Amino acid sequence: MSEFDSAPRAATIAVLVENEPGILARVVGLFSGRGYNIDSLTVAPVDETGRISRITIVTSGTEMVIEQIKAQLDRLVPVHKVSDLTLEGPHLTRELALIKVVGTGDDRVEALRLADAFRARVVDATTTSFVFEMTGAGDKIDAFCALMRPIGLAEVSRTGAVAIARGPRGLI
Amino acid sequence: MSAATKPASTEAALTMSGAEVVLRALKDNGVEVIFGYPGGAVLPIYDAIFNQNAIRHILVRHEQAAVHAAEGYARSTGKVGCVLVTSGPGATNAVTGLVDALLDSIPIVCLTGQVPTHLIGNDAFQEADTTGITRPATKHNYLVKKSADLARVVHEAFYVAKSGRPGPVVIDLPKDILINKAPYTEAPKTEHRSYRPQTEPDAEQIRKAIALLKHAKKPIVYAGGGVINAGPEASRLLADFVHMTGFPCTNTLMGLGAFPADDKQFVGMLGMHGTYEANLAMHDCDVMLNIGARFDDRVTGRLNAFSPNSKKIHADIDPSSINKNVPVEVPIVGDAGRVLAALIAAWKEDGAAQDKAALTTWWRRIDEWRGIDCLRYRQEGKIIKPQHAVKRLYEITRELGRETFISTEVGQHQMWAAQYFGFQKPNRWMTSGGLGTMGYGLPAAMGVQIAHPDALCIDIAGEASILMNIQEMGTLAQYRLPVKVFILNNEYMGMVRQWQELLHGGRYSESYSAALPDFVKLAESFHAKGIRVTDPADLDAGIREMIAHPGPVIADIAVAKDENCFPMIPSGAAHNEMILGPDQEGGVAGVTDEGKVLV
Numbered sequence: 034m035s036e037f038d039s040a041p042r043a044a045t046i047a048v049l050v051e052n053e054p055g056i057l058a059r060v061v062g063l064f065s066g067r068g069y070n071i072d073s074l075t076v077a078p079v080d081e082t083g084r085i086s087r088i089t090i091v092t093s094g095t096e097m098v099i100e101q102i103k104a105q106l107d108r109l110v111p112v113h114k115v116s117d118l119t120l121e122g123p124h125l126t127r128e129l130a131l132i133k134v135v136g137t138g139d140d141r142v143e144a145l146r147l148a149d150a151f152r153a154r155v156v157d158a159t160t161t162s163f164v165f166e167m168t169g170a171g172d173k174i175d176a177f178c179a180l181m182r183p184i185g186l187a188e189v190s191r192t193g194a195v196a197i198a199r200g201p202r203g204l205i
Numbered sequence: 206m207s208a209a210t211k212p213a214s215t216e217a218a219l220t221m222s223g224a225e226v227v228l229r230a231l232k233d234n235g236v237e238v239i240f241g242y243p244g245g246a247v248l249p250i251y252d253a254i255f256n257q258n259a260i261r262h263i264l265v266r267h268e269q270a271a272v273h274a275a276e277g278y279a280r281s282t283g284k285v286g287c288v289l290v291t292s293g294p295g296a297t298n299a300v301t302g303l304v305d306a307l308l309d310s311i312p313i314v315c316l317t318g319q320v321p322t323h324l325i326g327n328d329a330f331q332e333a334d335t336t337g338i339t340r341p342a343t344k345h346n347y348l349v350k351k352s353a354d355l356a357r358v359v360h361e362a363f364y365v366a367k368s369g370r371p372g373p374v375v376i377d378l379p380k381d382i383l384i385n386k387a388p389y390t391e392a393p394k395t396e397h398r399s400y401r402p403q404t405e406p407d408a409e410q411i412r413k414a415i416a417l418l419k420h421a422k423k424p425i426v427y428a429g430g431g432v433i434n435a436g437p438e439a440s441r442l443l444a445d446f447v448h449m450t451g452f453p454c455t456n457t458l459m460g461l462g463a464f465p466a467d468d469k470q471f472v473g474m475l476g477m478h479g480t481y482e483a484n485l486a487m488h489d490c491d492v493m494l495n496i497g498a499r500f501d502d503r504v505t506g507r508l509n510a511f512s513p514n515s516k517k518i519h520a521d522i523d524p525s526s527i528n529k530n531v532p533v534e535v536p537i538v539g540d541a542g543r544v545l546a547a548l549i550a551a552w553k554e555d556g557a558a559q560d561k562a563a564l565t566t567w568w569r570r571i572d573e574w575r576g577i578d579c580l581r582y583r584q585e586g587k588i589i590k591p592q593h594a595v596k597r598l599y600e601i602t603r604e605l606g607r608e609t610f611i612s613t614e615v616g617q618h619q620m621w622a623a624q625y626f627g628f629q630k631p632n633r634w635m636t637s638g639g640l641g642t643m644g645y646g647l648p649a650a651m652g653v654q655i656a657h658p659d660a661l662c663i664d665i666a667g668e669a670s671i672l673m674n675i676q677e678m679g680t681l682a683q684y685r686l687p688v689k690v691f692i693l694n695n696e697y698m699g700m701v702r703q704w705q706e707l708l709h710g711g712r713y714s715e716s717y718s719a720a721l722p723d724f725v726k727l728a729e730s731f732h733a734k735g736i737r738v739t740d741p742a743d744l745d746a747g748i749r750e751m752i753a754h755p756g757p758v759i760a761d762i763a764v765a766k767d768e769n770c771f772p773m774i775p776s777g778a779a780h781n782e783m784i785l786g787p788d789q790e791g792g793v794a795g796v797t798d799e800g801k802v803l804v
């Protein structure tokens with residue numbers, strides 16, 4: 034059946050879970066134990082009481098594997114809801130990155146010029162370095178880092194993707 | 206907090222220790238028996254056990270056996286099995302049993318002791334990261350770090366263990382939580398916050414299933430352990446449905462007893478050592494109704510050749526089982542009993558006529574396959590055939606008419622038991638299907654005997670497997686449990702030897718059971734009766750003597766050493782490539798390396 038041999042696709046999956054000890058280990062263990070990919074994973078409490086956390090997982094696999102991933106996540110006892118944002122319609126994905134660039138002279142000028150073009154903000158500066166903060170889709174951050182590499186890219190810290198559906202539809 | 210601001214009600218509630226709260230919660234969840242083994246971290250619970258009579262504690266000889274005993278208890282009663290072990294080695298010894306229960310979907314609540322909360326993470330004496338170790342070994346697990354959570358967690362553990370697809374749940378209990386006072390709360394009446402498995406099937410899916418089934422020309426019903434887990438009523442409904450449709454029915458290893466073995470519509474067990482007719486009917490059918498089975502690799506054989514021309518309906522309580530290995534046209538999420546009830550109602554309601562002529566032709570095909578008589582064997586000469594030993598055991602127990610429960614170890618004897626012992630009712634057959642755990646059968650039979658003191662409980666064993674939990678003979682003696690251990694002694698790890706013969710050029714590497722004990726003396730040293738039978742002429746008398754003896758017995762039956770278990774679908778082969786018997790062993794020569802990598 035075609036669906037089962039389909040080419041791998043990326044999926045951004047949002048999971049609402051009870052914020053309890055071990056929940057992250059359960060989710061990560063599920064992926065490693067069953068041999069699924071994790072491209073990125075983010076987690077933080079999202080309700081006012083702090084009891085519910087939202088995990089955003091970016092993964093990839095054939096349609097069959099992604100259906101399995103969702104079913105396996107959904108059967109974990111502390112999981113409230115699993116949503117395949119990629120499948121369910123238009124959604125926004127954002128990532129935050131802190132990017133350290135080290136250099137002097139013309140390189141500094143070039144770094145600032147590029148940062149401006151990418152709407153990256155300077156959040157720390159010394160006479161030999163900048164730390165830029167930028168949010169955006171992952172590929173935008175990739176592109177910025179690629180441009181900074183010859184100039185003096187020294188260190189990158191990224192959050193991994195968070196995502197939400199467009200429009201009034203909500204998960205909670 | 207000053208005394209004045211303390212709510213009086215809390216004061217009043219805090220009269221029980223954590224250990225007493227645990228026992229009270231067990232009792233309120235219907236626990237009558239707990240299988241356990243003591244140690245430092247759980248001494249407070251043992252103290253509480255000492256002071257009450259509601260819950261009976263059965264002292265096993267190894268923690269793995271405690272879990273298997275609880276599995277036997279659970280599987281033969283439909284209740285949750287309960288286990289109590291200490292921290293560290295107690296918990297790690299229980300892990301095999303937990304995984305066994307996980308793979309076979311058996312409801313278990315296992316209490317593990319833990320070092321006190323302030324020492325967790327310190328490499329304290331007998332500390333193990335039990336929740337870490339058992340996370341992939343359980344359906345769910347808990348570490349109780351606050352006394353206030355204790356009662357709620359125990360109630361929740363029972364709910365999780367038995368609802369949806371059942372499974373084992375571990376509650377890790379630090380010693381200070383057991384000693385400190387804790388509040389008792391009743392089981393909540395409200396729904397669980399996040400875990401609410403769907404039991405009622407979707408009506409539209411039922412309608413689609415019936416539409417397929419009504420027009421089937423070559424249908425088959427393939428029923429598994431999910432039907433057993435759904436309770437005896439589900440098995441009754443299965444029989445009703447199969448009878449009203451006239452369809453053939455096959456059971457998985459875990460599903461034996463869900464449909465009566467004697468029924469003429471039963472085509473036997475399917476899978477690697479299933480019958481010719483069951484496997485060929487699966488291969489050739491045009492509509493397959495899977496209820497409570499999971500397209501396990503022992504059942505499907507080579508996936509891309511599995512039942513290539515059928516439309517498949519799959520009813521399972523666990524959505525993750527559906528479309529996992531085999532794509533299906535009609536997925537139905539729900540409890541097997543509820544699904545069968547809905548199918549029966551919809552079948553009656555649907556006005557469409559069945560293609561009776563096609564069904565007759567289909568049965569004619571199946572009867573031709575049956576005519577091959579794939580389970581035939583010849584008992585001749587002075588050596589007992591293992592198949593014959595099981596067959597006589599079955600016939601004699603049947604003739605005696607006693608309520609009989611069978612457990613097995615793992616290996617050829619397990620498959621012969623599945624093939625030659627007929628199960629007419631659910632909950633009478635305990636075997637380690639998913640994990641294939643040698644050492645399962647004796648403790649499982651022990652758990653069954655505890656639940657059914659007057660029944661005949663027999664562990665059909667291999668001489669290698671039985672040694673894996675032989676220490677439980679001590680438990681049988683202590684509690685006067687008249688379990689019968691029926692060893693098909695072929696002096697080989699027979700199933701290993703069989704694979705070596707068929708797939709590894711007859712190089713019998715490390716599969717001979719050397720230096721075996723004298724099982725008669727071994728039985729006697731454990732205060733049991735020992736019987737040894739070597740001559741086919743003495744077999745019946747040996748079986749009758751074993752059954753007649755009021756206490757535990759080991760019957761050591763010397764059987765043919767080189768017998769192989771057939772029919773067999775070699776690993777990596779398709780259903781229609783099965784080998785029927787020794788004359789056809791050349792059929793295995795074609796097994797590719799791709800097939801050999803499979804277990």
Ligand SMILES: Cc1ncc(C[n+]2csc(CCOP(=O)(O)OP(=O)(O)O)c2C)c(N)n1
Pocket residue numbers: 614615616617618619641642643644666667668669670671693695697698699700701
């Ligand atoms: C704990 C465990 N270890 C190893 C195996 C692999 N294994 C499967 S069957 C078998 C041989 C069993 O021998 P025996 O109990 O004598 O049964 P027979 O096949 O001879 O009937 C072995 C070693 C297993 N299933 N479980």
Ligand SMILES: [Mg+2]
Pocket residue numbers: 616667668669693694695696697698699
């Ligand atoms: Mg053997």
